[in-house]
Amino acid sequence: MRTGYTISAVGHALVLAWGLVSFSAKPFEISPEDSVLADVISESEFNELTAGSKTARQVTKPSPIVDKIGEVKETPKEPVQKISDKPEVRTTTAPPPEPAPPDVKPPEPKPAAAPPTAMADPKPEPDPIAEALKREEAKRKEEAKKLEEAKKREEARRREEARKREEAKKREEVKSDLDRIETALLDKRAPQRQVVTGSMINPTPTLGSPTGHAPQLSQNEIAMLKAQLMSCWNPPVGVSEAKDLVVTVRFSLNRDGSLSSEPMVLNRGRNALFQIAAESATRAVRRCQPFHLPASKYEAWQEVEVNFDPNDMFRG
Amino acid sequence: MYDQSGTHNLHNDSLGDGQSDLLLTRRHAMVLGAAAGFGAVVGFGGPAGAVLRFDLNQGNVQPLPIALPDFLAGSPSDGESARGIGQIITANLKRSGLFAPIDQAAFIEKITNTDVPPRYPDWRAINAQALVTGRVTRQPDGRIKVEFRLWDVFGAVQLAGQQYFSTPDNFRRIAHIISDQIYERLTGEKGYFDTRIVFVDETGPKERRVKRLAMMDQDGAGVRYLTNGGDLVLTPRFSPSSQEITYMSFGQGEPRVYLFNTETQQREIVGNFPGMTFSPRFTPDGQRVIMSLQQGGNSNLFVMDLRSKATTRLTDTAAIDTAPCYSPDGSRICFESDRGGRPQIYIMSAGGGPAQRISFGDGTYSTPVWSPRGDLIAFTKQGPGSFAIGVMGVDGKGERILTEGYHNEGPTFAPNGRVLMFFRDPGGNAGPSLYTIDITGRNELRVPTPSFASDPAWSPLLA
Numbered sequence: 001m002r003t004g005y006t007i008s009a010v011g012h013a014l015v016l017a018w019g020l021v022s023f024s025a026k027p028f029e030i031s032p033e034d035s036v037l038a039d040v041i042s043e044s045e046f047n048e049l050t051a052g053s054k055t056a057r058q059v060t061k062p063s064p065i066v067d068k069i070g071e072v073k074e075t076p077k078e079p080v081q082k083i084s085d086k087p088e089v090r091t092t093t094a095p096p097p098e099p100a101p102p103d104v105k106p107p108e109p110k111p112a113a114a115p116p117t118a119m120a121d122p123k124p125e126p127d128p129i130a131e132a133l134k135r136e137e138a139k140r141k142e143e144a145k146k147l148e149e150a151k152k153r154e155e156a157r158r159r160e161e162a163r164k165r166e167e168a169k170k171r172e173e174v175k176s177d178l179d180r181i182e183t184a185l186l187d188k189r190a191p192q193r194q195v196v197t198g199s200m201i202n203p204t205p206t207l208g209s210p211t212g213h214a215p216q217l218s219q220n221e222i223a224m225l226k227a228q229l230m231s232c233w234n235p236p237v238g239v240s241e242a243k244d245l246v247v248t249v250r251f252s253l254n255r256d257g258s259l260s261s262e263p264m265v266l267n268r269g270r271n272a273l274f275q276i277a278a279e280s281a282t283r284a285v286r287r288c289q290p291f292h293l294p295a296s297k298y299e300a301w302q303e304v305e306v307n308f309d310p311n312d313m314f315r316g
Numbered sequence: 317m318y319d320q321s322g323t324h325n326l327h328n329d330s331l332g333d334g335q336s337d338l339l340l341t342r343r344h345a346m347v348l349g350a351a352a353g354f355g356a357v358v359g360f361g362g363p364a365g366a367v368l369r370f371d372l373n374q375g376n377v378q379p380l381p382i383a384l385p386d387f388l389a390g391s392p393s394d395g396e397s398a399r400g401i402g403q404i405i406t407a408n409l410k411r412s413g414l415f416a417p418i419d420q421a422a423f424i425e426k427i428t429n430t431d432v433p434p435r436y437p438d439w440r441a442i443n444a445q446a447l448v449t450g451r452v453t454r455q456p457d458g459r460i461k462v463e464f465r466l467w468d469v470f471g472a473v474q475l476a477g478q479q480y481f482s483t484p485d486n487f488r489r490i491a492h493i494i495s496d497q498i499y500e501r502l503t504g505e506k507g508y509f510d511t512r513i514v515f516v517d518e519t520g521p522k523e524r525r526v527k528r529l530a531m532m533d534q535d536g537a538g539v540r541y542l543t544n545g546g547d548l549v550l551t552p553r554f555s556p557s558s559q560e561i562t563y564m565s566f567g568q569g570e571p572r573v574y575l576f577n578t579e580t581q582q583r584e585i586v587g588n589f590p591g592m593t594f595s596p597r598f599t600p601d602g603q604r605v606i607m608s609l610q611q612g613g614n615s616n617l618f619v620m621d622l623r624s625k626a627t628t629r630l631t632d633t634a635a636i637d638t639a640p641c642y643s644p645d646g647s648r649i650c651f652e653s654d655r656g657g658r659p660q661i662y663i664m665s666a667g668g669g670p671a672q673r674i675s676f677g678d679g680t681y682s683t684p685v686w687s688p689r690g691d692l693i694a695f696t697k698q699g700p701g702s703f704a705i706g707v708m709g710v711d712g713k714g715e716r717i718l719t720e721g722y723h724n725e726g727p728t729f730a731p732n733g734r735v736l737m738f739f740r741d742p743g744g745n746a747g748p749s750l751y752t753i754d755i756t757g758r759n760e761l762r763v764p765t766p767s768f769a770s771d772p773a774w775s776p777l778l779a
Binding site: 216217222225226229230231232233234235236237238239250272273276277279282283284286287299300301302303304305306307308309310311 | 369373470
């Protein structure tokens with residue numbers, strides 16, 4: 001009996017202890033995370049893209065709104081060109097040096113003049129005339145040789161000059177080649193604009209898709225517009241204490257937020273107080289222009305209708 | 317002695333000249349607007365089908381900026397009154413708390429002719445929503461002609477135009493009347509500037525205070541004394557015609573309710589009662605006076621017909637019933653009574669009968685006054701160490717305290733029910749002075765008086 005109690009007590013204690021440990025209230029630790037910016041296109045924004053007009057003619061296949069017929073532009077073929085069309089590849093680097101003509105000149109067959117001289121060498125007898133002739137001959141040869149040398153020098157000089165000219169020309173050519181490449185790399189295509197074009201002019205909007213709707217101002221943007229109007233509106237005291245004196249004012253706006261037409265009061269009241277209320281409302285609209293509204297949603301705020309309701313302005 | 321001449325020889329005509337073209341354009345605009353509105357309704361309003369619609373139920377409670385250039389003077393001798401009129405109008409509108417007169421130094425256009433529309437862009441540039449132009453010219457008969465025009469700067473139209481003829485010394489009244497016109501045209505409420513205040517002027521040291529009955533314009537100008545200070549006077553009240561005042565005075569013997577004619581300066585005792593009578597007030601038709609009559613330790617309410625002198629008892633309780641005030645239609649009476657133990661506010665039918673308690677807050681309530689608009693009852697509420705001025709609905713709901721502090725007492729409504737005047741006694745050696753406060757609790761202002769002042773009562777509109 002006693003052991004039973006003990007076991008039970010110990011067992012309960014263990015269960016409690018385990019429970020304390022495992023079910024102890026431990027708040028979730030949330031480490032601060034860096035926020036990630038994400039642009040989310042809402043369904044409504046997507047629908048705005050597919051908006052139509054209620055008054056449009058029903059067409060089975062909606063065609064996009066088009067302002068002009070596009071030029072039919074042939075799409076360029078795949079840039080696979082005929083081999084023959086392929087221009088010769090021109091490199092700008094200098095052509096590889098031609099195998100230099102071997103400097104070693106083939107053994108020049110000595111002019112035939114030598115053997116005869118050699119042959120004429122044997123001097124059988126000194127002949128004074130011959131001697132004189134010989135001297136004459138030698139002298140002539142000597143002169144001819146000199147002339148020959150001078151000619152050679154002249155020729156070498158000329159060749160040198162030609163070589164120099166050639167090199168300068170080559171350098172010039174390389175430089176102009178670089179320029180050519182540079183200009184060749186520039187995109188010389190005329191700048192193009194992507195226009196909405198189609199096969200036929202369609203200036204009227206189609207009925208659009210059933211889920212599309214016009215651009216709408218977000219609640220935030222409406223709240224900002226309200227705040228701007230509020231700051232311009234001085235509701236007259238007498239008006240704000242009259243019950244149910246609501247003035248509905250309609251006005252249209254230009255894209256820059258200025259009034260494109262005078263604000264007009266849509267409802268009518270009988271007493272003079274209504275006129276004062278209406279004046280204060282239109283004054284607020286006139287005073288407030290230009291309105292600060294997103295230009296991208298111009299269609300949504302082109303026409304504005306405001307109920308100026310001064311109830312609960314001063315009371316509460 | 318009392319400047320009532322203005323009421324007799326004050327003529328006013330609507331300014332018609334130079335207005336027809338404006339009128340025409342305005343009518344045109346209305347027709348066009350109606351046509352366009354109709355067009356919008358039936359569906360050829362424009363290519364865009366979507367109209368942005370929303371409600372605006374909050375506005376800017378800032379005062380309306382208004383430009384008040386000096387009135388032009390037809391001749392140099394009128395320069396003073398022309399300038400005076402401009403200053404009075406400016407001060408009136410500014411004190412109302414609903415208008416913010418723009419500093420003249422900011423003006424771009426100098427008004428030289430009041431008969432042609434102003435250059436609206438010049439006034440829009442300084443953000444004036446309304447513009448008042450005027451001119452004072454001397455007539456051959458010696459009177460002055462005062463013209464004014466009120467322009468809507470942003471709407472580019474004339475809102476009001478009037479001309480008045482009067483004696484030159486009456487320019488102050490004309491300025492108040494013009495102020496009322498501007499106020500009414502722009503706020504939709506009746507004005508309250510062409511009114512007077514009757515009050516108790518207090519001079520001398522605290523132990524030997526001399527109390528005189530005095531009257532002045534609502535802006536504190538033109539104070540004149542009605543009694544010489546020999547008797548102690550309390551609780552003066554205007555009759556609906558503003559020509560008679562009823563008040564309580566400690567003459568020889570017991571305090572009595574008196575009637576005082578401000579034009580003839582004649583004084584008479586109201587009724588012949590065997591006890592002290594106090595806290596009188598006229599009925600809204602001005603034919604009778606209601607007051608308290610002390611009998612033993614109690615006081616009850618009685619009403620007396622001023623012509624037949626017939627008196628009617630309205631309450632018969634063993635309590636102090638006092639400070640009665642009629643509703644604007646004269647059908648009910650609110651009053652103060654301690655029949656429930658402490659002073660509270662009760663309402664009963666004008667013919668007497670059972671009363672219904674309407675004040676249930678902490679502290680005691682006294683000096684109830686019914687608003688001329690009929691929707692509110694103002695009171696003095698005494699709590700521990702403080703006296704507050706507040707308003708509550710006729711059914712006792714919506715109690716609001718407008719100002720609190722040591723010894724505020726005796727509220728009285730302006731004729732349009734928008735502004736309350738009361739007196740505040742800071743205690744010590746200082747004496748009481750008059751204050752006004754808007755029924756919203758804003759715009760508390762001291763009213764200038766030559767010396768200490770208490771127990772104010774606001775007159776109805778004089779015109």
